[in-house]
Amino acid sequence: MSDKELREYVASIAVVVKETALLLQESEKDRKKERKKNEAERKKRNEEFNERLRKEEEARVKDEAERKKRNEEFNERFRKEEEARVKSSEKFEEELRKSREEFNERLRKEEEARVKDEAERKKRNEEFNERLKKEEEARVKDEAERKKRNEEFNERLKKEEEARVKDEAERKKRNEELKERKKNEAERKKRNEEFNERLKKEEEARVKRNEEFEERLKKEEEARVKRNEEFEERLRKEEEERKKRNEEFNERFRKEEEERKKRNEEFNERLKKEEEARVKQNEEFNERFRKEEEARVKQNEEFNERFRKEEEARVKQNEEFYERFRKEEEARVKQNEEFNERFRKEEEERVKQNEEVSVKFKEVSEKIEALSEKIESLWVQIRKTESMMNRFGFNVGSGVEEYFYNTLKSRMSVANIQFEYCERNLKGRNESGEDDEFDIVMKNGTKGVLVECKHRVRKEDVSEMQERKINNFRQSFPVDAKLEMYLALAGISFEPKAEEEAKRAGMILLKQVGERLIEEAENLKVY
Numbered sequence: 001m002s003d004k005e006l007r008e009y010v011a012s013i014a015v016v017v018k019e020t021a022l023l024l025q026e027s028e029k030d031r032k033k034e035r036k037k038n039e040a041e042r043k044k045r046n047e048e049f050n051e052r053l054r055k056e057e058e059a060r061v062k063d064e065a066e067r068k069k070r071n072e073e074f075n076e077r078f079r080k081e082e083e084a085r086v087k088s089s090e091k092f093e094e095e096l097r098k099s100r101e102e103f104n105e106r107l108r109k110e111e112e113a114r115v116k117d118e119a120e121r122k123k124r125n126e127e128f129n130e131r132l133k134k135e136e137e138a139r140v141k142d143e144a145e146r147k148k149r150n151e152e153f154n155e156r157l158k159k160e161e162e163a164r165v166k167d168e169a170e171r172k173k174r175n176e177e178l179k180e181r182k183k184n185e186a187e188r189k190k191r192n193e194e195f196n197e198r199l200k201k202e203e204e205a206r207v208k209r210n211e212e213f214e215e216r217l218k219k220e221e222e223a224r225v226k227r228n229e230e231f232e233e234r235l236r237k238e239e240e241e242r243k244k245r246n247e248e249f250n251e252r253f254r255k256e257e258e259e260r261k262k263r264n265e266e267f268n269e270r271l272k273k274e275e276e277a278r279v280k281q282n283e284e285f286n287e288r289f290r291k292e293e294e295a296r297v298k299q300n301e302e303f304n305e306r307f308r309k310e311e312e313a314r315v316k317q318n319e320e321f322y323e324r325f326r327k328e329e330e331a332r333v334k335q336n337e338e339f340n341e342r343f344r345k346e347e348e349e350r351v352k353q354n355e356e357v358s359v360k361f362k363e364v365s366e367k368i369e370a371l372s373e374k375i376e377s378l379w380v381q382i383r384k385t386e387s388m389m390n391r392f393g394f395n396v397g398s399g400v401e402e403y404f405y406n407t408l409k410s411r412m413s414v415a416n417i418q419f420e421y422c423e424r425n426l427k428g429r430n431e432s433g434e435d436d437e438f439d440i441v442m443k444n445g446t447k448g449v450l451v452e453c454k455h456r457v458r459k460e461d462v463s464e465m466q467e468r469k470i471n472n473f474r475q476s477f478p479v480d481a482k483l484e485m486y487l488a489l490a491g492i493s494f495e496p497k498a499e500e501e502a503k504r505a506g507m508i509l510l511k512q513v514g515e516r517l518i519e520e521a522e523n524l525k526v527y
Contacts, residue, residue, distance in 0.1 A: 074292075099267060146220060400453050447486070452469065509521075
């Protein structure tokens with residue numbers, strides 16, 4: 001079979017397969033279209049039904065919300081009235097409590113004043129009793145002193161009497177002696193006279209002292225009596241004043257007690273009236289609340305009756321809707337059955353067509369298998385040819401690299417830069433562990449050039465030199481990383497875009513023209 005016949009045969013098979021696929025696609029497309037249409041209609045009817053249900057449910061919810069709102073408003077009004085009533089009761093209780101507190105405070109102050117007056121009266125009585133006690137003590141003390149002076153005076157009188165008795169005894173003794181001693185009678189007489197004279201003088205002095213003492217004692221007694229009378233008079237006056245103050249205090253306390261009793265009666269009367277008014281208000285409020293409660297119950301009954309009627313109407317509507325929906329559903333089921341019957345027939349036709357296509361496809365498959373054997377033999381021939389071409393390309397590349405290496409090594413200069421070393425096929429490995437090979441490398445102590453040799457230089461080679469080759473070289477040879485590196489592309493021929501890109505990148509172009517090597521180095525760039 002020639003190539004032309006093979007192509008015609010393959011084209012006919014492709015046409016048959018394409019027609020079969022188109023037929024199947026059209027059948028499937030029509031079936032999907034019909035099914036999609038029926039599904040859309042059913043979905044539309046369901047959406048309409050759901051929309052009606054939603055609206056009815058919204059209306060019911062709205063009515064329920066209104067009823068709930070009315071109940072809440074009534075409860076809120078009732079709550080506010082209850083709060084007002086409680087507030088008024090609390091206000092009344094607060095006023096009552098304040099009145100009681102004021103009354104108790106007034107009673108407390110009056111009691112404190114009474115206690116204070118009682119304490120003052122008691123204090124004055126204690127002071128008066130203390131003063132009486134002190135005066136009594138002074139009187140007792142004066143009496144004791146007077147008694148002591150009397151005792152001293154009597155003691156002195158006793159001593160003087162004893163002295164007088166003793167003198168009398170001495171006088172008697174002397175008289176006896178005088179009697180016995182007659183010789184000295186004149187002297188004794190003289191002494192007696194002197195003694196009598198002295199005794200007389202002493203008696204006169206004693207009498208005089210007794211009179212003075214009696215006079216002084218009389219004066220002191222009169223002064224004491226006078227002081228006692230003054231003290232009794234002062235005591236009587238103070239007692240009268242105390243009695244008068246007590247009477248005034250008792251009178252004032254009685255009046256205050258009467259006023260307090262009167263105020264208590266007035267307060268109790270006012271409290272009674274306020275309590276009656278509060279009870280009356282409570283009764284009025286309870287009556288009003290009862291009436292409002294009856295009205296609310298009546299409203300609720302009316303609302304419930306209306307809601308019951310609406311619910312019955314809604315149930316009736318739902319029954320009518322469900323009946324209509326049932327009929328529509330029966331019609332839809334009938335349509336689905338018709339569609340399924342039609343789809344079954346179409347499916348049978350499609351199966352029949354598929355069987356016919358399968359028969360044709362089987363024939364085509366047999367022809368394709370025969371064609372595949374021929375194509376396999378053709379591929380064997382193609383692989384042999386490709387192997388030959390690859391060997392030819394490798395030999396060409398090796399020859400190009402050999403030419404440029406020999407030429408550059410003999411010159412040892414590129415772009416007017418003199419180099420000391422020239423090496424080829426340097427193998428290296430970058431930091432990622434990727435192996436790479438560098439065709440020609442020339443360098444001296446400060447500069448270097450990296451030369452890539454190609455049979456035909458393409459645009460991709462330029463970007464590869466810039467992005468990959470120079471970086472791999474620096475990573476593979478860290479010792480040469482500090483050199484000023486230049487890039488060079490060497491080739492038998494150049495693509496126009498590759499040449500322009502290389503010049504723009506500042507690379508050196510090395511071309512073989514006949515047996516000569518031509519350099520193009522414009523706008524060199526250090527990499």
